[in-house]
Each structure stands twice: as structure tokens, then as C-alpha cells.
Amino acid sequence: MKTAPFDLARIGDGLAFAAAVGDLDAALDRSDGAVVSAPPGTGKTTLVPPMLANRTSGRVIVTQPRRVAARAAARRLADLDGSPLGERVGFTVRGDRQIRDTARIEVVTAGILLRRLLADPALDGVGAVVIDEVHERALETDLLIGLLGEVRELRDDLALIAMSATLDADAVAAAVGTTDSPAPIVAQTVPQHPLTERWAPSAAPRLDERGVTRSFLDHVAQVATSAARDAGASADTLVFAPGAREVAEIARRLRGAGGDFDIRELHGQLPAADQDAVIRGREATDPPRIIVTTSLAESSLTVPGVRVVVDTCLSRQPQRDAARGMSGLVTVPTSRSSAVQRAGRATREGPGTVVRCVDERTYAAAPARPAPEIATTDLTEAALLLACWGTPGGTGLRLLDPLPADSLAGSASVLRGLGAIDDDGRATDEGRQLARIPADPRLARALRDGGSLVGGRLAAEVVALLGGQARIADADAAAALVTLRGRRGGDHRAWEQETRRLQRFTASEDSAHRGTDDVGLVIALAFPERIARRVTRGADGATFLLASGTRAGITGPLADAEWLAVADVARASGRAAAGTGAIIRSAAVIDERHVEQAASHLITDRVEAEFADGRVVARRERRIGAIVRSSVPVRVSAQDGQNAVRRAVESGGLGILTWSDAADDLRRRLALLHRQLGDPWPDVSDRGLLAALDTWLGPELAALAGGAPVARLDLAPALRRLLPWPAASEFDALAQERLEVPSGSRVRIAYPPFDDPDARPVVAVKLQECFGWAQTPRIVGGRVPVLFHLLSPAGRPLAVTDDLASFWSGAYAQVRAEMRGRYPKHPWPEDPWAAAPTRHTKKRDASTR
Incomplete structure (x- = not known):
């Protein structure tokens, strides 16, 4: 039975975007895709989905970048429609779902829709998809645009709308449109309420080696209290902090400062009920609120009653360190475009004020826009999704930005290590199984394999801990797990809910709490390349070498461990990093038995031969990646020895060999012939000799491999092996070693260096020996x-x-004038053409007559 249409007039009453609904309707009459650009608070998220539902018989899917925004959007639209939540408008987010089969509109997070596409690439029963908040450039949102572009090539009845407050509309229109034409753009601007800008820089630095400083958090709390008092009882204050830890710290300081304020926190780790309570607003008789939040409230949420924004001008963003193979969240200055979005929270309902906790110069020096997440974050999960979709690396998709090649290569390496993709980048059966688990592929592997080894409950507990954003004291994941088990409250509820959700994906039905001795094994199953062994221990902590080759420091109780399974390692400086440039932020102790269990594919047992100090030496080494477990000297085989010398020559160049004068001279002569005559005379540059190493240096390589020192080698006979036959018979005639001069002396020719094409062959001879030589x-x-x-x-x-x-x-005349007085015993004839060439003095020449 056909359901009643949505009453757009009632839903859009008082919303500015109601004036643009007709323009969007007309755009969709001529295209199945469109881009909507309108300021925050105009009502586009509220009006566009029901308008689409009235145009199509299928369900309308609306994506939001965050769970709290998805729930809030669905609740607001259901309230305006006058229907129970879930009946006509519902939502689906991780761990929470309220929707019935009768629903015409479903609000989801982008990640939910991505996984749904893998299970149902045609999106049967869906008539339109709305991708909201595109300007945030979240990775999952970018991927959706590319994948849905392919879906629409199969389904010309599927409408796609991309919406944003601020975006590069032309670029998005090109991605959302077809190969032939970009999508139409529907833009709307509305008069903004006045905004007062104030500056409140801190005397203390905002950041140090550990992150946000305590003194800056004190300053922010003081600024927020003062601003809230100035605003009066009718206004709420929104304080932006970079992360959940800073939110909690600022809120604690505000509660301790006293005053008649209702202090609230808002971030992604809070239980859904606590988040939703903040978004619902307050009664007029309630005390004014100071809401401390992360960037979660930057653009995708409307928090009622806010007239004051206090901005730390700091953000948390993902960052990948390709050199060390690590990634994580780092605190950085907020971009100016994001700061404008934050300030806009204060003027959605009337005139407002923003207080920025920096000076104007610092604000102006911030980046203009945030970097797209696709350019900075770890791409392992995205790479697996694309492999399962059949487009490894995103090849052929119309993405807003291509995936960075170096990050993609690192992710592909991880996935091959997990057995998730083959050598061509295609998803394996193993990869498709891991992709069905809603977690990073590494955590999915730990959950699945760990469930059978340590029990489903413990595996899920550890994965829920690692996948969340809980701060782990002293980097001790096992201790953090014990703490979570014993808590009651927000952190515990959110972690417990996630644990139960994840346990459904394990084969084990075990639900009992176990000890924490096996936490390290679960972490190692997820990150085998981060298994680490202690290499130094000092008063300030310890340095560990990871199997990946990275060194990282750690302080606290875990510094005494010999082996660690590391879950999180990040770039850092200062004492905790122990001079390594990296710090371990989350880990657990692991024993060697579990090391072999989790990282068997990284274990090697082989003889390593190397050329050092002019000799070949060999050791038998057992390794876990870069970690040497044991090393003993052994006799080197001929092949291993030759390979060691070859590697040394290829990496260090031919300069590691001993070149005699004879060998050097021969090389110079051959180089000149090659430059002048070409083939068949050989190329004796470093590149040429390295390419023909076995041809000319084979016996010498064998001698070195057998233990002969490099100083004993004679390279001249080796080079002569390169002489071409039969042309070799002409070698001494073409590039003679010596030149006979008129005096009868045979003078050595100094040939130019092999790598200097402009130099000339030189004969250095006394002037008197060349008298009369004209040619x-x-x-x-x-x-x-x-x-x-x-x-x-x-x-x-x-x-x-x-x-x-x-x-x-x-x-010559000038030389004669200057020299005959200085060297009177030697001939300086006025006519050099008629003088006899000589290498002797005048007296000796006379005595021989």
C-alpha cells in the first residue's frame, strides 16, 4: 500500500532551505544527481530527504559522518513528520537501530552504507541516497561517492545528492555527475545573524611534547566561565576541544570553578543517551549550559540554545608516518574553514559571540582548510573494501582525490600479510570474511582468530578497547582492561556495548571474564609487525625494537618487559621517546610462545652473509621481522658469500674494492675507447661494470666468498676479461700505454678519469725533449x-x-726568455725547429758527441 507523502510545507515551516526545494526538484527532473550547497542551520538535512521520498517509491538513505548526528537527524525529522521514530523515519548506526519495514527514510553512518554496498551492490529497494556533510572530507564519505557512481551506472533510477555547508561544488559535481556532464548545483545563501569575534590568547603554550598543556586547559576553562557569565542565563556556551580527554579535563575544571551552570560533555565515546540529552536542549527554567565538545558538533549537529562559542582552535586528525609504518591521531591547529564552522554554531538562532583562545596572528597562520582524511589516515580498511568491490586501489572510480600511492602500498602490504588480498590486489575468501566484521581488518583478524585461542569474550574485550578512544594509562592495555571491567559509568557502558556487539562475530560462545595474561596475544594477532623486544633500559624508560624495524620508547611498568605486543605507536619527542622519535602509547606483555603463535609468517631462520671490513663474514640468524632472536657465526657457502659481495658492491659501489694503479689505468683507457668508438668496447662506468659483474669479476667474487681479503685482489686481469675479441688485438695500438717523443723517451700517457667525458689524455714531458716536433x-x-x-x-x-x-x-720565445737564465745548463735554442731534442744538459750532450 502506498504511504502518504511527507508534508513538506509543515516540515519546512520556518526553514530557509524551503525556498530552494523547487530548484532542487527541477534539477532532479533533468539529472539523477545533484549537489546542494547551503549554510548550516538552513534545513537542508531536514527537507531534502522527505522531498526525495515524495519523488521515489524506494527508500531514501541519508548518510551522516557520525552516529550522534544520524540519530539526531532521524529524531528531528520524525518529530516534524508527527510519526513515531522508526515508522516512517528511522536510523541505523553501529550498535543501535530504530527502523521498521515501513520506513521511507533511513539515516545511517557512512560506514554502515559502505558495508551494506558490499552485501547488496545494487541497493535493491533504495530510490535515492543523500550524502551529507561532504565538506568534512571523511574517508568513508569520499569512498561512498566513488562507489555510488558505479552503482548508478547500473541503475539509472537511483538518485544521488551530495550536500554540504561549504564545499568545492564544482569538484563534487564532477564526481557526482556522469562522464559526460557534471551534476547540477543547487546553492542557497541566507543572511547570517551577526557574529562578534573576540580573542583570548593564553600566556602559556597550547602544546608540548605530551599534547595539550594543563596550563592551556586551565586558561580555556577560565575563558569559558567568563564568557558564559557575560552571556547571561538565556544563552548556552559551546566549548570546542580537540579530543575526548581534553573535553573531560575542561569539564572537570568548569565543575570545580563553581557557578550556576549545567556542565555537559559531548563526544563520540559517550553513551547514546547522554549524547542525545545534550542535543535535545534544555527547558527555559533550567540553568544555562556549558557544553564541552569535540569537532563532533562542528557542522553536522545543531545544539539548541547556543549563543557563545569558545574555541581552543585545536583539532585531532589522523596522521600516517610512512617511514615508521605507524598512524594515529595527532593534535594540530584547527583550519580556518573549520573555525568558521565552529563559530557558526553561535549564530544559528540569533546574534552570537565566538571567543578564540589564540591571537589573530596565530589564527591567520592556520591552514585554510583541513586536509582530506584520504590523504592522512591509514587506508587498510578502505583498501580491503575496494578490493572486495573489485576496484583495487580505487582504480576507475570517480573519487574527489586519488588514494595516495605510498599509503595504499603500505595498506596492501598489511592486507597481504593477513592473507586478505592476492598478489594482484584482489580480495581472497579470507579477505571477504574479514570485511564482514565491522572493524579494521587487523582487529577483525584478532577477533576471529583470538576468539578460538583465548575465548570470544576476551578477544572482543580487547578489540573493543583498541577500537575505541579510551586513554590507556602508562600504555598498559591489560591494566586498562581491568579498570574498564571494574567501572560503572559512561566509559564502561560504551565499552561493554561494543564488546557484546563484537562477540557476535566470534565462533566462541565463551562469555566469562578471563585473566589478562593473553591480552598481548590478541594485540599481536592484530599487529604482528608491532611485536617488540627491549633493546635498552635506562632510568627514564626503555627502548624497544619493533618487528617492522621501528624503534620506540616507553616509560612506566611496561619498560621492564622483555617482549611487548604494541597496539599503538606514534611519533613523539622528549624523554618518553628515549631518543627514537616514537613512543609506545598502548601495549601488553607477551611471551615468546605467543610471539611465535601470532607472527609465524614473520619468523625466519637463515644464514646472513655480509661483506664488512674487506672480508665476507656469515652468521646464522633467527629473526621475527627486524628483531634478531639469536645470531651465531657460521662458515659461509660459496653462493651466500658471492651474494654478500655482490650486495655490498651494488650498494656501496665499486669503491669498496682495491684499485691498483695498473687497474685504474686500464679502466681509463677502456673508458676512452668506449666514449670514442662505442661497441664493441665495453662500458666501464660504475653502472656498466655492475651490470656485467659476473662476467668480469666472477673468479674474484669466488675468492672473496672463500675468505680472501679484498686487498689481495688484482683487478687489472679481471678488467682484461672485458676486452672484446678479435678487436682486443688492437687495444694497445688504439690506446697505447706510452708515447715515444723525439728525444727517444717513452712517456706514460695519463688517460682521463673514466667518469669525466670532457677531460683529455695528457703527456707530461720536458720541453727540450720535443724540439722540432711539429705534428x-x-x-x-x-x-x-x-x-x-x-x-x-x-x-x-x-x-x-x-x-x-x-x-x-x-x-716558446717568451718561455725561452724567462727560463734560460734560470736553467742555464739546459739548452734553450733560439730556433727550436733546428735544435736536437734531448733529455740531458748541454754539457752531457756535448760529452756524448
Whole structure:
């Protein structure tokens, strides 16, 4: 039976976006996709879904980036429709669902819709999808745009609407549209209520090596109290902090400051009931509220009654360190566009005030926009989803930004280690099983495999702890688990709810609390590459080497452990990092038996040969990734020895070998022939010799592998193996070793360096030995003239020339004038053409006549 349409006039009463509904309706008449751009609070999230529901017989799916926003949007629309929540408008979020088969509109988080697409790629029964808050550039939202673009190629009846308060509309329109034409853009602007800006910088720094400073939190609490008092009893105050820990710290300070205020917290770790209570607002007779929140309330929520915003101008965002193979949340300055969004919370219902806890210069120096999550966060879960979709790496999808290649490569490596994808990047059966578990693939593996090893309850407890945002004191995950088990309250309820949800995905029915000795095993199943062994221990803590090769520091009780399973490691400086540049933020003790159980694919037992200090040495090493468990010297095999020398030469260059004068001279002569004549004369550059290493250096490699020191090798015979036959018979004629000069001396030719193509072959000879020599000699078949360094009797350069005839006719006269007084015993004839060349003094020449 066809259900009654939504009453858009009643739902849109008083909403600014009601004026633009007709424009959107007209845009959808000519296109199955559209982009909606309108300021926060105008009613687009409220009006667009029912308008679409009236156009289609299918269900309308609306995505929100956060669970609290999804629940709030569904409740508000159901209230305006006058229907019970779930009957015509419902929601589905992780761990909570209120919807019936009769519902026309379903509000979900983006992650829910992504997993639903894997199970039902055609989205049967869905007539339209609305992707809200696109400007936040959440990873899951970006992926949805790409995947839904492919769905619409199969279903021309599926409408797709992308909505945002502030966005690059043209770029989004290109992604939402078709290959032939972008989607139409429906934009609406409305007059804004006046906003008063105030600046309240802190005298103390906002951040230090540990994060947000206590003194800055004190300052924010003082500013919030003062601003709330100035606003009066009718206004609520919204305080933006970077994370849940700072929210709790500021709220604690506000409660301790006294005053007739209702202090509330709002962040993603709170139970749903506590979040929803904040969003519902307060009665007029209730005391004014100071609501301390994360970026959760930045744009996707309307918190009623707020007229004052206090902004720390700090945000938490994901960041990946490719060099160390780690990722995590870091505290950074809030972008200016996000700060504008925060300030807008104060003017949704009337004139408002924003107090920023920085000065104007610091605010102006902040980035203009936040970085898209796709560019900064770990992509392992996204990479598995795309592999299951059949588009490894997002190839062929119209995404707002491509996935970064280095991050994607790291994620693919992790997934191959889990057996989730094959060498071509396609999802395996194992990968598809892991993708069905609503968690990061690594945590999914720990949940599934850990359930059979340690019991389903403990595995789910640990995964719920690691997947949440609870702060782990002293980095001790096992101690944090004990604390959560013993608590009653918000943290415990949220963790317990998540534990029960996750346990449904384990094969084990075990539900009893177990000891915490196996916490490390569950963590190691998720992050085998983060198994770590202590390498140093000092007064300030310890340094651990992770199987991935990263070193990280830790303080506290876990510093005494020999082995740790590390769940979270992040970039850091200061004492806790122990000079490593990284700090362990969450870990548990693990024994070696569990190490082998969790990381069997990382265990190696092999002989490692290396070329060091001119000799080949070998050791047998047992490793877990980069961690050496044992190492003993052994006799090296011929093949291992040769490979070690080859690696050393390829990495350190040919300079690690000992080059005699004869070998160096031979290489220079061959290099000149190769430059001048090309083939068949060999390339003896470093690159050329490395490419032909076995050809010319094979016997020497074998000798080194057998233990011979590099100093004993003679490389000249080795290089002669490269001489081409039969052309080799011409070698000494083309690049002779010596040149006979008119005096009868045979002078060595100094050939240019092998890597200097502009240098010339040089003959350094006393000037008197060349009297009468008119024709400058040439080598390499007459192609290359020799450059003469004509020397004094004492061997000092007098002239440099490759034109002897010009020298005798010109410059010689000046040289003679300057030198004959200095060297009177040697001949300096006025006519060098007629003088006999000699290498002796005048007296010795006379005595021999």
C-alpha cells in the first residue's frame, strides 16, 4: 500500500532551505544527481530527504559522518513528520537501530552504507541516497561517492545528492555527475545573524611534547566561565576541544570553578543517551549550559540554545608516518574553514559571540582548510573494501582525490600479510570474511582468530578497547582492561556495548571474564609487525625494537618487559621517546610462545652473509621481522658469500674494492675507447661494470666468498676479461700505454678519469725533449689529440698545448726568455725547429758527441 507523502510545507515551516526545494526538484527532473550547497542551520538535512521520498517509491538513505548526528537527524525529522521514530523515519548506526519495514527514510553512518554496498551492490529497494556533510572530507564519505557512481551506472533510477555547508561544488559535481556532464548545483545563501569575534590568547603554550598543556586547559576553562557569565542565563556556551580527554579535563575544571551552570560533555565515546540529552536542549527554567565538545558538533549537529562559542582552535586528525609504518591521531591547529564552522554554531538562532583562545596572528597562520582524511589516515580498511568491490586501489572510480600511492602500498602490504588480498590486489575468501566484521581488518583478524585461542569474550574485550578512544594509562592495555571491567559509568557502558556487539562475530560462545595474561596475544594477532623486544633500559624508560624495524620508547611498568605486543605507536619527542622519535602509547606483555603463535609468517631462520671490513663474514640468524632472536657465526657457502659481495658492491659501489694503479689505468683507457668508438668496447662506468659483474669479476667474487681479503685482489686481469675479441688485438695500438717523443723517451700517457667525458689524455714531458716536433700526435686511430704539459728541467709546467707547431712559432720565445737564465745548463735554442731534442744538459750532450 502506498504511504502518504511527507508534508513538506509543515516540515519546512520556518526553514530557509524551503525556498530552494523547487530548484532542487527541477534539477532532479533533468539529472539523477545533484549537489546542494547551503549554510548550516538552513534545513537542508531536514527537507531534502522527505522531498526525495515524495519523488521515489524506494527508500531514501541519508548518510551522516557520525552516529550522534544520524540519530539526531532521524529524531528531528520524525518529530516534524508527527510519526513515531522508526515508522516512517528511522536510523541505523553501529550498535543501535530504530527502523521498521515501513520506513521511507533511513539515516545511517557512512560506514554502515559502505558495508551494506558490499552485501547488496545494487541497493535493491533504495530510490535515492543523500550524502551529507561532504565538506568534512571523511574517508568513508569520499569512498561512498566513488562507489555510488558505479552503482548508478547500473541503475539509472537511483538518485544521488551530495550536500554540504561549504564545499568545492564544482569538484563534487564532477564526481557526482556522469562522464559526460557534471551534476547540477543547487546553492542557497541566507543572511547570517551577526557574529562578534573576540580573542583570548593564553600566556602559556597550547602544546608540548605530551599534547595539550594543563596550563592551556586551565586558561580555556577560565575563558569559558567568563564568557558564559557575560552571556547571561538565556544563552548556552559551546566549548570546542580537540579530543575526548581534553573535553573531560575542561569539564572537570568548569565543575570545580563553581557557578550556576549545567556542565555537559559531548563526544563520540559517550553513551547514546547522554549524547542525545545534550542535543535535545534544555527547558527555559533550567540553568544555562556549558557544553564541552569535540569537532563532533562542528557542522553536522545543531545544539539548541547556543549563543557563545569558545574555541581552543585545536583539532585531532589522523596522521600516517610512512617511514615508521605507524598512524594515529595527532593534535594540530584547527583550519580556518573549520573555525568558521565552529563559530557558526553561535549564530544559528540569533546574534552570537565566538571567543578564540589564540591571537589573530596565530589564527591567520592556520591552514585554510583541513586536509582530506584520504590523504592522512591509514587506508587498510578502505583498501580491503575496494578490493572486495573489485576496484583495487580505487582504480576507475570517480573519487574527489586519488588514494595516495605510498599509503595504499603500505595498506596492501598489511592486507597481504593477513592473507586478505592476492598478489594482484584482489580480495581472497579470507579477505571477504574479514570485511564482514565491522572493524579494521587487523582487529577483525584478532577477533576471529583470538576468539578460538583465548575465548570470544576476551578477544572482543580487547578489540573493543583498541577500537575505541579510551586513554590507556602508562600504555598498559591489560591494566586498562581491568579498570574498564571494574567501572560503572559512561566509559564502561560504551565499552561493554561494543564488546557484546563484537562477540557476535566470534565462533566462541565463551562469555566469562578471563585473566589478562593473553591480552598481548590478541594485540599481536592484530599487529604482528608491532611485536617488540627491549633493546635498552635506562632510568627514564626503555627502548624497544619493533618487528617492522621501528624503534620506540616507553616509560612506566611496561619498560621492564622483555617482549611487548604494541597496539599503538606514534611519533613523539622528549624523554618518553628515549631518543627514537616514537613512543609506545598502548601495549601488553607477551611471551615468546605467543610471539611465535601470532607472527609465524614473520619468523625466519637463515644464514646472513655480509661483506664488512674487506672480508665476507656469515652468521646464522633467527629473526621475527627486524628483531634478531639469536645470531651465531657460521662458515659461509660459496653462493651466500658471492651474494654478500655482490650486495655490498651494488650498494656501496665499486669503491669498496682495491684499485691498483695498473687497474685504474686500464679502466681509463677502456673508458676512452668506449666514449670514442662505442661497441664493441665495453662500458666501464660504475653502472656498466655492475651490470656485467659476473662476467668480469666472477673468479674474484669466488675468492672473496672463500675468505680472501679484498686487498689481495688484482683487478687489472679481471678488467682484461672485458676486452672484446678479435678487436682486443688492437687495444694497445688504439690506446697505447706510452708515447715515444723525439728525444727517444717513452712517456706514460695519463688517460682521463673514466667518469669525466670532457677531460683529455695528457703527456707530461720536458720541453727540450720535443724540439722540432711539429705534428701533435693523436691516439684512438687519430681521433683524439694528446694534450701536452711541457715541463721545465725541474718538472714544473711551463705550457699546456695540443698544437705544438703553434707553440714553437709563438709562445716558446717568451718561455725561452724567462727560463734560460734560470736553467742555464739546459739548452734553450733560439730556433727550436733546428735544435736536437734531448733529455740531458748541454754539457752531457756535448760529452756524448
